[in-house]
Amino acid sequence: MIQLTLQALPIFSDSNPEQVALIIRNSRIITCDNGKFLFRHGDRVTHFYVIFRGAMQLFRDTPLGYESTSNILTAGESINADELAACQTNHAINARAVTDCSLLEIPILWMRENFNILGNMASKLLTVLADRLDDAQVEMEHHATMSAAQILACYLQKLCVLYDYDPRGFVLPYTKQLIASRLRIERETLSRALPALKDYGITVTGSHVSFTDMHKTKNFVCEKCSVSKQCKAYRGLHTGMEKISVRGT
Amino acid sequence: MIQLTLQALPIFSDSNPEQVALIIRNSRIITCDNGKFLFRHGDRVTHFYVIFRGAMQLFRDTPLGYESTSNILTAGESINADELAACQTNHAINARAVTDCSLLEIPILWMRENFNILGNMASKLLTVLADRLDDAQVEMEHHATMSAAQILACYLQKLCVLYDYDPRGFVLPYTKQLIASRLRIERETLSRALPALKDYGITVTGSHVSFTDMHKTKNFVCEKCSVSKQCKAYRGLHTGMEKISVRGT
DNA sequence: CGATCGTTTGATCCGCATCAAGATAGGTGG
């Protein structure tokens, strides 16, 4: 049953049953409650994680004690792909649960030693990193060329596809605070951007979002966001993982 | 002789002589003159490249015909690592030579098919991508927290280490135009930031840069820039490649 | 010597950050 689970994860999708069994024998499932840290900046890099359920915020401590969110990862996504690849011994970032989470925890030492017998996991990791790099670059481009409202519109559109929400109405999965941090804008700026979303065919009242005019939205949201590779890869996975996690834990 | 050359490249440093020979048989060395495009946005992804000599600008076309430089790569660095990993069929970015360049050109189809027999090139690629992702995130953090002058100071510091320049005085390798684009600021903003560098112990007159007070500089430049992994990995390689390229071409 | 490209400088404007205060909501306990 758990074998099926693992193969549903993008990163293990090409692994055969023996490899999956091997991974299971050398890993365990842990939970991380909302608000708890999975690891902190400076901690030793000990494990590779894959999120089964929930969402985790990855962020840096800037010199001024300010938090700079580098990503929010959800079910199906992996944590520490970059540290694993860069052979860092200590974490450069913090990881904190923003909802109650369940994660698969694999010792990184073991992974490094058995990399060659884990199938084409390396190529899966490559894909993950390449996608994230691309996302990062698109994001920088956005910041240089778009207004806060447009950035927000892109993000909402992405969220909707990623989580397979009903475009006609859904509830924000995170606090606006967190979303602002993720988008590298201030809470206040995000608040002020909300009314402007009307022009893009998006209405937000409280934490309720609805796309009222997809035609308008499509015109303003950049095409790279509307058909993100990430979205396609994980679409439907989130809901699927919800079910599996119940069995898994 | 060329075998030695390839193994000097970070990405082939762990490959054995047979693997190097295999790569040589299936690749060729090309040149790309200053200003020429190696490929353009929308072109089919056909080859993987490693720069022997020179520097290439990678940039995106934004909707408004604006150029957004995502990176400037130099001797020893590889182009298309992300496209190879993400299995993209068409280029999302442009690559243009900003100096006369020599490159190793490897068919990407052949690479994909022979990935497993190319040694741990996959893990090298992982490292490259992880480093670039990290760089991208540090860069975003910089933009959110530092002034244009500080960003510029960090970059000059990085340049100096990367190219193994004499900190007491060196000449900018690129036009200020290009540097500004790379740093995602405007030419004018860069110009105006130059005088402010005095406060960080850096003097720039024309295209001549000199670090006059390293103590001051160290205080203002973020530590992530001063000891970049990239810098350490490629330090000295640039000068080495210069020699090799003469033999190679 | 004009022509082109790269750079600098000046004037102005706009968007976002910042600071400050008020509003809303969710939760707890009397």
Add this chain to the structure above:
DNA sequence: CCACCTATCTTGATGCGGATCAAACGATCG
């Protein structure tokens, strides 16, 4: 059920940094 508290969000006023537009300056090259 209401008063209270805290966390989250919104709104207002203000300022600053960098973008933008415009023009002059400098260098390089046929």
